Amino acid sequence: MRIVALVAGAVTAVLLLAGCDPQTAVRPSGSSGSSGSVPTSEASASPVADDATPGAGATSSATVTRVIDGDTFVVSGGTEVRVLGIDSCEAPTVGGRKATRAAEDAILGQTVRLTAEPGVDRDRYDRQLRYVSYAGGDLAETMVRADHTAIYTKGRNDASASVQARLRSLDGNGRTCGGTTTAPNSPQPAPVVGNPKPKPAPKPVAAPKPAPRPVAAAPNPAAASYANCSAAKAAGAAPLYRGQAGYSAKLDRDGDGVACE
Numbered sequence: 001m002r003i004v005a006l007v008a009g010a011v012t013a014v015l016l017l018a019g020c021d022p023q024t025a026v027r028p029s030g031s032s033g034s035s036g037s038v039p040t041s042e043a044s045a046s047p048v049a050d051d052a053t054p055g056a057g058a059t060s061s062a063t064v065t066r067v068i069d070g071d072t073f074v075v076s077g078g079t080e081v082r083v084l085g086i087d088s089c090e091a092p093t094v095g096g097r098k099a100t101r102a103a104e105d106a107i108l109g110q111t112v113r114l115t116a117e118p119g120v121d122r123d124r125y126d127r128q129l130r131y132v133s134y135a136g137g138d139l140a141e142t143m144v145r146a147d148h149t150a151i152y153t154k155g156r157n158d159a160s161a162s163v164q165a166r167l168r169s170l171d172g173n174g175r176t177c178g179g180t181t182t183a184p185n186s187p188q189p190a191p192v193v194g195n196p197k198p199k200p201a202p203k204p205v206a207a208p209k210p211a212p213r214p215v216a217a218a219p220n221p222a223a224a225s226y227a228n229c230s231a232a233k234a235a236g237a238a239p240l241y242r243g244q245a246g247y248s249a250k251l252d253r254d255g256d257g258v259a260c261e
Contacts, residue, residue, distance in 0.1 A: 057115060061112070067108050069099060070148060083143070087150055103143065114131070117159060146173075151168050
């Protein structure tokens, strides 16, 4: 034991001369203690989720499959998305058709990035309320520059105050929607100019003229000869007057100039 104590004392003296702390110079592997924590410089940083954006809500990406109007569209999976902060003209109006075409040109078939406003998720129609980024920039900022879209003022604008201020600075012309338009290929009503003229009444049809009655041919004097009054009456020639064809004295018994009385 005395030899061990002498050896330990010698080792301690050597370490002191070298400037080392004999309590920390040698530590068996696998030991633990408060002095054994890993230095901060060597610790791994906490991972940050890909969809975490400083100062904004969660973000995600989706492909636009259908554009409903200038501020509403549908993404893959059937989710309907409403763009935060703006209000485009309704689709049936002149301005609405322009807004719909502009949104289609920008995002239809494209992958967009959807970012939520903290504490805001859906509207009363169950549409997702999101800031929308696409290859050309921020969709709300693009749309509000045109006269078919304005900053949202119909109710509570769920966009942040800073986003509203930015959109207001870009919205120099408000929006002009115009009247509703007729759907393509729909039947067009025939134009009516003034009061339609009544059709003229048909002309009365004149009654046909009666055909002329046939005129009996005058008897041929040469052929008018009757053997007796019976023959003259049978021929419808009686009575016969003197000078008339078929008259003869033999038929005028009393000689008064009228035969076959």
